[in-house]
Each structure stands twice: as structure tokens, then as C-alpha cells.
Amino acid sequence: MPIADLLDRFRPGASVYLPGATGESLALAQALAADPDRLRGVEVTSCLLPGMNGVDYAGLAPDARLTVFMLPAATRESFAQGRVRLLPLAYSAIARHIAAAAFDVAIAHVAPPDAGGRASFGIAADFSPIAWNAARQRIAIVNPHMPSMRRGSSIALAEADLVVELDGPLVEVAPARPDATARAIAGRVAALIPHGAAVQVGIGGAPAALWAALGDHRGLRLRSGLASEELLALADRGALASDGHVAGIAAGSEGFYRTLADRDLIRFADTRETHDAGRIGREERFFAANSALEVDLFGQVNLEWQGGRPVSGAGGAPDFAAAGIGSPGGRSITMLPATAKGGTISRIVARLSSPSVSLPRNLADVVVTEHGVADLRHASLDARAEALIAIADPTMRDVLAEQWRSLRTAMA
Incomplete structure (x- = not known):
């Protein structure tokens, strides 16, 4: 027609x-x-x-x-x-x-x-x-x-x-180019993920670097909304299980898409399966790893707002966070550099600057920056703040500690 x-x-x-x-x-x-x-x-x-x-x-x-x-x-x-x-x-x-x-x-x-x-x-x-x-x-x-x-x-x-x-090109997505900070974050996250885990990884520099950091793992399964080009390198290094890989979309070059079809590496399913937190959460050792723009001392996460303007959406992060927390042996990991704008702004903040919360504090689990890992799952309010201040940029920690003391006093 x-x-x-x-x-x-x-x-x-x-x-x-x-x-x-x-x-x-x-x-x-x-x-x-x-x-x-x-x-x-x-x-x-x-x-x-x-x-x-x-x-x-x-x-x-x-x-x-x-x-x-x-x-x-x-x-x-x-x-x-x-x-x-x-x-x-x-x-x-x-x-x-x-x-x-x-x-x-x-x-x-x-x-x-x-x-x-x-x-x-x-x-x-x-x-x-x-x-x-x-x-x-x-x-x-x-x-x-x-x-x-x-x-x-x-x-x-x-x-x-x-x-x-209609004969036409497909949407292609250029691979991310992780910098040294992204690679440092990825190295810390990779150390948290065990062999044989089911893994969901989002988009961005740290997520792209994470695939490379997982190269020495074995038996990993992709359980994600997205399969990116870095996945093939992981397969070639022997890090992936022989089967059990599920995704909703592929994002890369047309060559990558053809290779996926030729190798039959992934089963593509719709969102009702790929983002079913209850179903995924019943799997053992499901690890979700996603980037964020900002995390506050309560463990609340901003994925959507920058400078008061919406730049994205919550996406699949709430679904995968709930699945990671519910999975036996699993975790939900939030990754972000400690600072923005050349180190002048802390991305660990006392209170979110965004008008809404993308991931509420009840979904807080693990937060990783280049400076360390904050395990928030069973932490109290004060312990959360202490753990997050410890992974903030060193030049920002005293200010954050003082801001937390003010917040804590106001709670009394």
C-alpha cells in the first residue's frame, strides 16, 4: 500500500x-x-x-x-x-x-x-x-x-x-563515553554484584562503564528494559549465562541490531513482563543499577528535574528499585557523581531541589558515588544521613553535616 x-x-x-x-x-x-x-x-x-x-x-x-x-x-x-x-x-x-x-x-x-x-x-x-x-x-x-x-x-x-x-533507517543510539568518575563508580558497583546475578542497567556514563567492569563475572543474566551495545563485549568475555536474557528494546547501532538477531542472544518482551516488579522480585539476586541527578540525606532520589525544569521521567527506575529490594539476595543501586558543574555543586544534598520525588525514601537501598558506597536499606534517619555525607565530595561534607544538624533540630 x-x-x-x-x-x-x-x-x-x-x-x-x-x-x-x-x-x-x-x-x-x-x-x-x-x-x-x-x-x-x-x-x-x-x-x-x-x-x-x-x-x-x-x-x-x-x-x-x-x-x-x-x-x-x-x-x-x-x-x-x-x-x-x-x-x-x-x-x-x-x-x-x-x-x-x-x-x-x-x-x-x-x-x-x-x-x-x-x-x-x-x-x-x-x-x-x-x-x-x-x-x-x-x-x-x-x-x-x-x-x-x-x-x-x-x-x-x-x-x-x-x-x-516503508524502507528507512532505524533509530540509532551512540554509545556513552564514560569518564574516569563514571569508571570509578562502576568499579564500586561491580564489586556489589555477585556471579550469577540477574542485572538491570540503565542509560548513561556510569551504566555504560558498569558493563565493562562486569567483564570478569560469570553467569550474569540480562533482566532489563534495555539492551545496549556494551552487552556484546560482555558476552564475548564469557560473563553472560548461556540463556535467560530478557529486554524490551535494544539501543545501539544498526550493526548491533543485526548482530543481536543473528546471535539470538535476547528474548524481547513487552513492558508488562520487563517491568513487572512482583515477578522480577521473586527471582533471586536481581540487581538494578540506575543513574540519578540528585540524592538527599533522607535517601530520596531525583531522576527527572534539573534547574527546576523537567528533563526526563521516572522511567522504569521505580519498578526496578522495588524489584531489587524484594528480590532474595538482590539490591537496588543508585549511581551518581558526587558533584556537578566542575565540582561546584554537590549532587548529595540535604533536601532535594526538585518539586517532586522520583524514588521515595522507602525505596532507598544502595547509593554509590566515586567516593564510596552508602547502604541505606536498614539504616535509621541519622545513619542514612551519615552514610550519604560520607560518600559526598570531601569539600561538601562539612556543609552537608551542618545542614543535617539544622534539619534534625527542626524535627524535635
Whole structure:
């Protein structure tokens, strides 16, 4: 079918689900940018991610609207103008929201079908299978660039109301370049993770460095929302178990995506499985390791706010933190450099500067900076503050201690 048939489904008043993250169809985004009137009066929902997705669908037409769950930089102007609706949900809650949304149109970005007529969601099985099952109309974009994952979610193309072939590049994510601080943090985190653990690692410099730091481990299993390019090096060093690796999306180069398909290393599943804290928490030795912007002396974590502005969302961190705490022998680890802006600002603070809390203090477990490890799980209020001050930058510790004394006095 020609792309015009697909664009005709974008009608005023329609609610449309578009794949986000590495599942975004860049060919469709380009077609919509070339014919923006198609989005007039359309309500788009997509899990667009900062650092991956650069199209502001709400900005293409004056009365287009966009619902997101994180806030990519490209959408900031439309957010300021009230055309972007930001829902502050964890990934498990996003899955429930999408399942209940009953979109007028759900678009799936899939690989060419196999001999049985089934098409794989390829590198992004996070939310599209959920939206597909509940939508009134279902449209499949078949992209020859999308690799077929043998153990990933798939659809029967016969279920689609419309099938369109769009040949276009996939979303690629450049590997992070960890600095010395990130490597120091990663080394401390790697020492906490035992052989044979199930591991979830987030995005950023310290998470990228963590994969390299885990190279001498054995029997590790990926149990994560995301599989990044560093995973292959870990597999080549013999650190991974032979099976049992699960993720929602892959994020890297097209070469990485093809290699994942060829090696059949990972089973791709949707968010209802990858972020099910209860299910993951029943597994032994599940370790979640995620970056943060700020941690306060109560153990509360800011993942979303910088300078009073939203720059991201909670993402899957609340789900994985709960799973790590619930897992027998598991942990939830928060990683962050001790300072920002060239050492002038402490990222360990007395009270969060953000207007909301991404991870509450009841999910506080382990916090790691380049200066040490703070184990908060069974620590009292005073013990938490003491442990966190001890891993702050040495030049900031006296100020933090004085701020804590003031807070403590006010509690009496």
C-alpha cells in the first residue's frame, strides 16, 4: 500500500499510538513532517525518550497534541505552549495506561514477515504489542531494515487493517563515553554484584562503564528494559549465562541490531513482563543499577528535574528499585557523581531541589558515588544521613553535616 493510505488514517479527532524509543519509524516521521496538515486535530501518544527521539509531533501542526511520559528536548517548546501532555508514570503504569487507552489507531513498526506471515517487533517490543491489542484500527509498517528477533514479540500481518512497506533507517543510539568518575563508580558497583546475578542497567556514563567492569563475572543474566551495545563485549568475555536474557528494546547501532538477531542472544518482551516488579522480585539476586541527578540525606532520589525544569521521567527506575529490594539476595543501586558543574555543586544534598520525588525514601537501598558506597536499606534517619555525607565530595561534607544538624533540630 502507498504511504498516502497510511497518512489518510491521521484524521482530526483521532487518537493515534506511535512507537517511540528505538521503535520510532523515522520514515513515517519524515512523511508527517513533509505533510504536517495530516496531524491537525490528532492526539498522538508515544513513549519518546530523551537522547533517542528528536521529533516533536505536536509542533508539526498548530492543533496537534502529544502525550509523552518523559520529555525529550525536541518537545520542550510544545510542552511550554501546552500542546504536550506529560504523564509522570513509571513504566509499569505506562503499560496499564496504554492497555486501557483503546486508541483509534495503533501503528506497529515491524520486520518483514516470516513464511508463516508473522512479523517481529524487532528491536522494540516495549509498548507496541500492548497498544496493538487494544486499538480499533491496526496499521503495520514493514521496514526491511528492522531485524526479526526469533524470540521476540510478533504479530500476524493478517490481523492488520493496513500494511505499508516503508524502507528507512532505524533509530540509532551512540554509545556513552564514560569518564574516569563514571569508571570509578562502576568499579564500586561491580564489586556489589555477585556471579550469577540477574542485572538491570540503565542509560548513561556510569551504566555504560558498569558493563565493562562486569567483564570478569560469570553467569550474569540480562533482566532489563534495555539492551545496549556494551552487552556484546560482555558476552564475548564469557560473563553472560548461556540463556535467560530478557529486554524490551535494544539501543545501539544498526550493526548491533543485526548482530543481536543473528546471535539470538535476547528474548524481547513487552513492558508488562520487563517491568513487572512482583515477578522480577521473586527471582533471586536481581540487581538494578540506575543513574540519578540528585540524592538527599533522607535517601530520596531525583531522576527527572534539573534547574527546576523537567528533563526526563521516572522511567522504569521505580519498578526496578522495588524489584531489587524484594528480590532474595538482590539490591537496588543508585549511581551518581558526587558533584556537578566542575565540582561546584554537590549532587548529595540535604533536601532535594526538585518539586517532586522520583524514588521515595522507602525505596532507598544502595547509593554509590566515586567516593564510596552508602547502604541505606536498614539504616535509621541519622545513619542514612551519615552514610550519604560520607560518600559526598570531601569539600561538601562539612556543609552537608551542618545542614543535617539544622534539619534534625527542626524535627524535635
